[in-house]
Amino acid sequence: MTSSKDLEPSKIPFYPNVFFSNQFKVRAQWPSTSTDLSGQTAIVTGSNVGLGYESAMQLLGLKLSHLIVAVRSLHKGEAAASTMRKQYPKAKIEVWLLDMCSYESVQSFAKKVEASLARIDIVILNAGLIRLDYQTVDTTGHEECFQVNYLSTMLLVILLLPTLKAKGPPGKPAHLTIASAALTLVCEFPHRDKTPLFPAIDDPKNFDRGDTYVVSKLLAQMFLWNLVDYVSANDVIINLADPAFVRGTDLSRGIGGVVKVFFSLFGLITGRTPKVGASCFIDAVVTKGKESHGCFLMSWKIHPFSALLYTPQGKVVTQRVWDETLAEFEFAGARSILEAMKV
Template identity: 70%
Template sequence: MVGSKDLPPSHTPFFPNVFFHNQFRAKPVWPSPNTTLSGKTAIVTGGNTGLGFEAASQLLGLKLSHLILAVRSLERGEAAATKLREQFPKANIEVWLLDMSDYDSIQAFARRVGSQLSRIDIVLLNAGVIRLDFHTIKSTGHEEHMQINYLSTMLLAVLLLPVLKTKRPPSGDPARLTIVSAALTLAAKFPERDANPILPAFDDPKRFDRQETYNSSKLLAHMFLWNLVDYVSADDVIINLADPAWCKGTELTRDVKGGMKVGVKLFGALTGRSKKVGASCFVDAIVNHGKESHGCFLMSWQIHPFAAFLYTKEGAVVTQRVWNETLAELEFAGVRGIIESMRA
């Protein structure tokens, strides 16, 4: 199998070329007509709006039997679930509380999955943020992009791995864990690479850059996955990353105001994918790609190489440092032991 690690590195001397191909030339790959998720259970984080809601709808359209919308606001989650129940009355649709800015909430959610679900087939980690200004999560002291897009997402992924392994389909097929990524990781400059330690450098407001901090927070997930898949068998859980490209009509840029908001809407109207097409990338990663996609980055409905930096000697050193620092940061939840246990 040829995965992202095995492909030639992704060199992007002129990122707009990548953007143009991703937005306008790549063609959607839809599930085959006989695809069915009947009898299966899926979790979608941030599933009450935007691409998460659309992905949930598409999974239900494939006859998914049980859906859990993991959301920060139960009220907004129930409003979204009501819409989905009207469209898919045969499905069991639940709303569970999950605050990705709160480590306690993440651990409580993972425990609930382990104790209340007899089966879990699919997890789509979709929740993420883009902020224009520097914000710190009070409970952890970390910058918000770093916290939500990286640390909290990796924590939840690791906590759910043993549950996915033990409660995967009775058929013996692997469970699926797809993490939402971004093509912008290929253009990330990652200036924090020279810091020692690396992760706390993101918490320095002087280093904050509204575009680069987001790009780098997503790149860190690629670096973590690079090592994680060495511990997780594709026979147990298939883990991959999926890029939806730039999409219009989502709430990811809800913090944009004034003239910039007008510009973003215009740019989205001219270049953005529809939510239906963007969310199809997640569904594609879940149902169209098998073990060959384990540990891979999927872009434009195809397995794509990682950013070139990860393939270099320096990249290998930095990737290992990020791995070690992340395990240390999340050791309060026993992530090191959980990851080691996945080898058994």
């Protein structure tokens, strides 16, 4: 099957055509009724609320044996896990700390996965946030949305790869899905020509409340474009999945006031339910196979990346994103990890 890289970029206007179709016209795809995840282990980040919680519940509903609830608040994670355990008493459900604002926490989490799990089949990296005001992460100095949605997420991807390859399901690749966004298709990425790029993203003068979240998701598409050259679909299937606009999630926890009210009302009118939104992640890790490796999934189908990635300028920016990301992760030995994945 043709991958996102091989598809022609979409020429259909996003508003209203693509947005309307994605939100209202497409029908949800659900796993086969015979799907049985008995014996399997899954990690879902940000799984105490919203899409993460619903994704975890759907996996448990498919008889998942072992779930890792990865959250920044152990108290909130345990509260969510308590509800899960009542509904699915046969499953082993653990709550592990993962703070996506901290590289140290990301590294500790990845080490715990390697040391504690005998098997790992599924990873859903759902944790993320939207910020309408400029804030930096104290420990890294990066803008918070950029840090959580892109940098820490990609570091976690890299650090988990060797374990997923070594401890995936017998005779099959493990699945790793990263939450994405359809709005990447219309992301303007205004500072894409800056060299170096990351300091420009971090510059408070360049902060754009309407673009920051989407840029963080576009960067993930760019990173994945090159990442698949290092990771075989026979070892780990990696993809990006758009859940569309979903009401009732914790994504907008960084938004307040009138804007939060608008988001809530807009969600009530146009948003998918968390159940339907989460089904996109479940489809990506349970139903989709090697054909989805390195792809952007939207409306439960393989979809082209943002049109920017297919242009000569976009290819230059994509390479710059790759180079600056690996330079950022030198402290974690990211380059050597990726080179070893080729073996």
